[in-house]
Amino acid sequence: MHAVTPTRAKAPRAIFLSAPEVARRFEVNCASCNLRELCLPQGLAPEDMQRVENIVYARRRVRRGEALFNAGDEFKAIYAVRCGFFKTSVVDGEGREQVTGFFMGGELLGMDGVGSGRYHCSAIALEDSEVCVMPFALVEEIAREIPALQRNLHAVLSREIVREHGVMMLLGSMRAEERLATFLLNLSRRFVRRGYAANDFHLRMTREELGSYLGLKLETVSRLFSRFQEEGLLEVNQKHVSIRDSARLEALLAGRA
Amino acid sequence: MHAVTPTRAKAPRAIFLSAPEVARRFEVNCASCNLRELCLPQGLAPEDMQRVENIVYARRRVRRGEALFNAGDEFKAIYAVRCGFFKTSVVDGEGREQVTGFFMGGELLGMDGVGSGRYHCSAIALEDSEVCVMPFALVEEIAREIPALQRNLHAVLSREIVREHGVMMLLGSMRAEERLATFLLNLSRRFVRRGYAANDFHLRMTREELGSYLGLKLETVSRLFSRFQEEGLLEVNQKHVSIRDSARLEALLAGRA
DNA sequence: CGTAATTTTGACTCCGCTCAATTGGCGTGG
DNA sequence: CCACGCCAATTGAGCGGAGTCAAAATTACG
Secondary structure (H helix, E strand, O other): OOOOOHHHHHOOOOOOOOHHHHHHHOOOOHHHOOOHHHHOOOOOOHHHHHHHHOOOOEEEEEOOOOEEEOOOOEOOEEEEEEEEEEEEEEEOOOOOEEEEEEEEOOOEEOHHHOOOOEOOOEEEEEEEEEEEEEEHHHHHHHHHHOHHHHHHHHHHHHHHHHHHHHHHHHHHHOOHHHHHHHHHHHHHHHHHHOOOOOOEEEOOOOHHHHHHHHOOOHHHHHHHHHHHHHOOOEEEEOOEEEEOOHHHHHHHHOOOO | OOOOOOOOOOOOOOOOOOHHHHHHHHOOOHHHOOOHHHHOOOOOOHHHHHHHHOOOOEEEEEOOOOEEEOOOOEOOEEEEEEEOEEEEEEEOOOOOEEEEEEEEOOOEEOHHHOOOOEOOOEEEEOOOEEEEEEEHHHHHHHHHHOHHHHHHHHHHHHHHHHHHHHHHHHHHHOOHHHHHHHHHHHHHHHHHHOOOOOOEEEOOOOHHHHHHHHOOOHHHHHHHHHHHHHOOOEEEEOOEEEEOOHHHHHHHHOOOO
């Protein structure tokens, strides 16, 4: 439970680990991770940092198209995206898919499983990705001992609720063009935060997945992209998007045409 | 759902008072509260139950139309609805209101405030109501000492996330009539759980509030009620609704007309 | 290089919105 | 007690935004 023991490397947990992943375990070092400020509390004492690092006892690679977990799978861990891009979605009785979110580096996945002991949604990698595996029992144990971590965990859960409020606002009271503009600006901000260009990025999801997330049909999303381009707001080439006039894009949200 | 009036000092009081005094005065007794199973973990040892009861160190009455808290207020506590009915909502830049949920006895409010230290939404009583005030610092402290409570807190937060996934599904991929049917059946189930009639209830919200929650205009909600009545699914008189054919109402969701 | 998947675009439809008038419920005050 | 005013709810007419269906164009991928 404390130091990284060689025993673990020899007897990999079948569920979480395969050979290449075991090797990566030894590189776990949250203190020097450049996504640290996104998943961890600030100003952790060094000895606490040590304990926190032990929560992440594995990394896991997920290739494009593969599931990190599926709805109904037994809930054991939450995941921090280390690199890559995921979608989460739920499916209703009719087989209709609703994409509930997109997740990138430093964001946490799987917290919907605590309540029932099973993941409520599926998490699918939209590009080759890597995550830190944090067994939830361990998270809870250490949260009991390090109040800053406990507080951080609660904050993360709470922020997920707030994020979903934003989606409800988007789905419940915005017009199609506002939805897309909101999404693009949000994505842009998240890229900036991670040191990427604000106005030039590659969409990892299909028009259909984006449409599902925004409560629109894929044709509508496509038409909106075309119209935004005509109007000089964007430059769109398939999945590559350049924001050309972010001011006017923001103005879309502010109600002024 | 009518208030069981507790012995209560007549003078209105500030929310936060010295804990022991208020606790005694209100005879807080979670162990015998009939909503216990909704807010508390099961099978708590008696001595733990004692500690948990001390979390609730005040009750607060909120009259119809009043706010339990407003978006932007400093986050100090979460609330368990003891009796009554609330809506939560957020307002965007344009002043558009989005109702994010309706809450009744045994359900928890205010968890969206942990992340930022301020409540992200407003909670308005839709009828005279009463809540248990649980200072969050105290919740966290005791959660560190009683794993069952910690686990329960996480489960409650997680379930709120799952609930919102359901709303996203509703808003993102259901037609108007499916949204209303889903809402009514959900409300019915929650009433049943609390010992009320499944098929006969009083809506506490206006058509406009319901429309906001469902992503519809109030006129559309009104028309749907009329149509459901014509079709023999419901009996509607203003805010009073009787479900007449719950099978067919459920069939609406299952896609078969 | 061929096949499937994704995206774009067009034509047409329809569900839910807008605007508007009316009805109904309810509390307040004459 | 009724009259009044206010707000909520209902209903109608007409419109328009997003959906549906269909086909073509482009790209991804084995």
